[in-house]
Amino acid sequence: MSSEPTRYRTLKDIPKEEYMAPGTPLCAGCGAQLALRLALKALGPHTIVVNVPGCVALFAIYPYSSLKLPFVFTSFVAAPATAQGIVDAIKVLRSKGVNLPEDTKVLVVVGDGAAYDIGLQSSSGALHRQLDHYYFVYDNEAYGNTGFQYSSATPFLSRTTTSEATDRVPGNTFWKKDLFEIWRAHGVPYIATVAASKPVDLLRKFEKAARFKGPKLFLALGVCPTGWGSDPQMTVKIDKLAVETGIWPLKEAVYGEVRHTYIPRSLKPVEEYLRTQRRFAHLFDGKHDDLLKEYQARVNAYWEKVWSTELK
Amino acid sequence: MKRMLTGNASAAWGARISEVEYIGGYPITPQSEVVELLSKWVAEGAMNAVYTNYESEHSMFAGVGAASLSGVRAFTSTSSQGLMFAIEMLYAIAGWRAPVVFVNVARGLGMPMILQVEHGDIMGIRDTGFLQLHAETCQEVLDFVPMAYRIGEDRRVMLPVAVNMDGFLISFGREPVDVPDKELVRDFLPKYNRPYPVVDFSNPVAYAPTIVDGYAYMYFKEQLQKAQERAREVFYEAAADFERIIGRRYEPIERYMLDDADYAIVSTGSYSTIIRGAVRRLRERGERVGMVRIRMFRPFPRDEFVDALSGLKGVAVFDQNISLGKGGVIYTELAEALYHAKERPRVLMSFIGGLGGAEISFDAVRYMLERLKDAVASGEEPRNPNWLFSEEDRRRLARALKLTLGEEVISE
Ligand code: SF4
Numbered sequence: 001m002s003s004e005p006t007r008y009r010t011l012k013d014i015p016k017e018e019y020m021a022p023g024t025p026l027c028a029g030c031g032a033q034l035a036l037r038l039a040l041k042a043l044g045p046h047t048i049v050v051n052v053p054g055c056v057a058l059f060a061i062y063p064y065s066s067l068k069l070p071f072v073f074t075s076f077v078a079a080p081a082t083a084q085g086i087v088d089a090i091k092v093l094r095s096k097g098v099n100l101p102e103d104t105k106v107l108v109v110v111g112d113g114a115a116y117d118i119g120l121q122s123s124s125g126a127l128h129r130q131l132d133h134y135y136f137v138y139d140n141e142a143y144g145n146t147g148f149q150y151s152s153a154t155p156f157l158s159r160t161t162t163s164e165a166t167d168r169v170p171g172n173t174f175w176k177k178d179l180f181e182i183w184r185a186h187g188v189p190y191i192a193t194v195a196a197s198k199p200v201d202l203l204r205k206f207e208k209a210a211r212f213k214g215p216k217l218f219l220a221l222g223v224c225p226t227g228w229g230s231d232p233q234m235t236v237k238i239d240k241l242a243v244e245t246g247i248w249p250l251k252e253a254v255y256g257e258v259r260h261t262y263i264p265r266s267l268k269p270v271e272e273y274l275r276t277q278r279r280f281a282h283l284f285d286g287k288h289d290d291l292l293k294e295y296q297a298r299v300n301a302y303w304e305k306v307w308s309t310e311l312k
Numbered sequence: 313m314k315r316m317l318t319g320n321a322s323a324a325w326g327a328r329i330s331e332v333e334y335i336g337g338y339p340i341t342p343q344s345e346v347v348e349l350l351s352k353w354v355a356e357g358a359m360n361a362v363y364t365n366y367e368s369e370h371s372m373f374a375g376v377g378a379a380s381l382s383g384v385r386a387f388t389s390t391s392s393q394g395l396m397f398a399i400e401m402l403y404a405i406a407g408w409r410a411p412v413v414f415v416n417v418a419r420g421l422g423m424p425m426i427l428q429v430e431h432g433d434i435m436g437i438r439d440t441g442f443l444q445l446h447a448e449t450c451q452e453v454l455d456f457v458p459m460a461y462r463i464g465e466d467r468r469v470m471l472p473v474a475v476n477m478d479g480f481l482i483s484f485g486r487e488p489v490d491v492p493d494k495e496l497v498r499d500f501l502p503k504y505n506r507p508y509p510v511v512d513f514s515n516p517v518a519y520a521p522t523i524v525d526g527y528a529y530m531y532f533k534e535q536l537q538k539a540q541e542r543a544r545e546v547f548y549e550a551a552a553d554f555e556r557i558i559g560r561r562y563e564p565i566e567r568y569m570l571d572d573a574d575y576a577i578v579s580t581g582s583y584s585t586i587i588r589g590a591v592r593r594l595r596e597r598g599e600r601v602g603m604v605r606i607r608m609f610r611p612f613p614r615d616e617f618v619d620a621l622s623g624l625k626g627v628a629v630f631d632q633n634i635s636l637g638k639g640g641v642i643y644t645e646l647a648e649a650l651y652h653a654k655e656r657p658r659v660l661m662s663f664i665g666g667l668g669g670a671e672i673s674f675d676a677v678r679y680m681l682e683r684l685k686d687a688v689a690s691g692e693e694p695r696n697p698n699w700l701f702s703e704e705d706r707r708r709l710a711r712a713l714k715l716t717l718g719e720e721v722i723s724e
Contacts, residue, residue: 045513046513048510048511050378057522058522060518060521060522061521061522061523061524062521062522062523062524062525062528063521063528064521065518065521067518068516069516070510070511070512070513070516070517070518071516071517071518071519071521072378072381072408072510072519072520073518073519073520073521073522074374074378074404074520075370075374075400075401075404077370077371077400078370078371078374078401078404080371081366081370081371081372081374081375081378082374082375082377082378083378084364084366084371084374084375084378085334085336085374085375085376085377085378085379085380085381085382085386086378086379086381086382086510086511088334088362088364088375088379088384089334089378089379089381089382089383089384089386089511090382090511091362092333092334092361092362092379092384093382093383093384093511095360096333098383100511101513104511104513121367121368121371122367122368122370122371122374124367125366125367125368125371128367129364129365
């Protein structure tokens, strides 16, 4: 990315403007909130936020709102369709001569439950229609707001309240759904994964996305102390570990062309990341070494491919 | 200008003359012609609107609701299963106070699967906060669309509206329909001017934040109920202007041959045409019977019913729907309306018929009247709904049951 012109070079370039009021009711150390706060800084004041049930819904609890932006709360399933109605209405209003800021944006903010599971049909429809909007998924890898139940974003071997680890099952036995690739199959202009511990990378991706008309999709890791059983003080560190172990690759796809924006030369062992969270604690009783190996092998295989194609 | 129009085309024309600015579409039998026509008119430039094909009714309602919230007059239409799929969004749209108008083409609800008319779908959304206007004819379908916007967009109301027509009979039936000039409709229907559109950055609003306290939630529900109650008087104002400007007069209920009547049959939708015809014939035979037809179902025209039915001996309610475990929806609502009436009819009797397009004839109407008269004379207290199967229905049913079960089964 360094070859491209950008206003974000170091941490000092993070915009000072805040669109999120201090004192939101989200949990201490919430990674989703960190990532969203950065995203809003990049998007600016003319952003209409569409949101559904999930942790971020707590930003607007009657009679308060923690966002200094227009906000619409819609049904769990329906965020992309709600965004479609607003984007289409903006088209109508402009055609009638209503003056709206040139950089008016519609931003959908949803968790992984809405994005990977229940709202996938609605988002597929909007992506297929090439809806000009930003779609920000804070992926805390389970239904966090309802008490951390399994979603199709839940990683392999994670314990959730509906995929318990017992002496018969090692927690969730499915691999995390690859939403990035599902999005990519829709032929959209811009897709990126982001992590709050890499703010410059995150901001640059939003900056770059602004060039494109159509869906601009972001998958943000949402370190979730409450659900993951991690130390709230460690959120940024855990976020960084997710990137450095290769579990959370930072990448983008421009019209389907994938490029990693951070390529570690060597990977930290996945164990280092998994050990920071109680949801994986059951794996370290000495009886799950095979599964841990399988986990590591899967991550290695992913990166072998990246190294061989992108590091020439 | 008079045109030969189907009910579906009348719905589309209703949207067109209301100068709808945004349309969401998704096909379903027997509604599809509505969105076909609208998409074509937008593509041709005959309508200055944006049309979007959605991937489901749920999304479609989300889209039109959000457009309405942004300050754009939005329209859609659907039917049956589609409406049920979208029902969650209907509550959201009403709660947003987004005065969307949609046309429902009434059709039964599976399972078993059925394509023909029944009012289970439209009755299924009675609690959502949508106002409801029920059309009997193609002309009413068309007229009720601008009426719906006028009432729904009124600041005292700010509620979405469902206009109901019956599948097949009306949706595909052709009638001469007067399409009023745009100029006249403009005179009747002011521009949609939403307070606090969501696209206003100078005054950002958070629409529908989560509520954690019951009292606040209850306050907003009370606001919805009050808006429904106010919609009644707004209906009368709109109807008066509609008559003055366009020349047709609508009351929340239609009263037919009620003067000096002892008995009445209550109904809604296109089967009322059959019932009205039968009532006229029965009158010719000296029966003192009349009819009341519902045009406005939400808010429920309680006072109008009390006024129309007080002093009668007996009232039969023809429900083309069933709330399973209770009975006909209109019947139960009417019972409440009449409960405190000083001269309430002694007998209120429930009939279920016409489900899934089952036919009713003069005989069915005569049967309803006979049952009613018997009950009044004998002092019977009617309990369960009476099902309107004809002799022919029962014969055909027996054949079908024999075919599938391999034995003679007589349905009672
Ligand atoms: S449950 Fe997790 S994602 Fe939700 S607010 Fe708390 S820390 Fe954030």
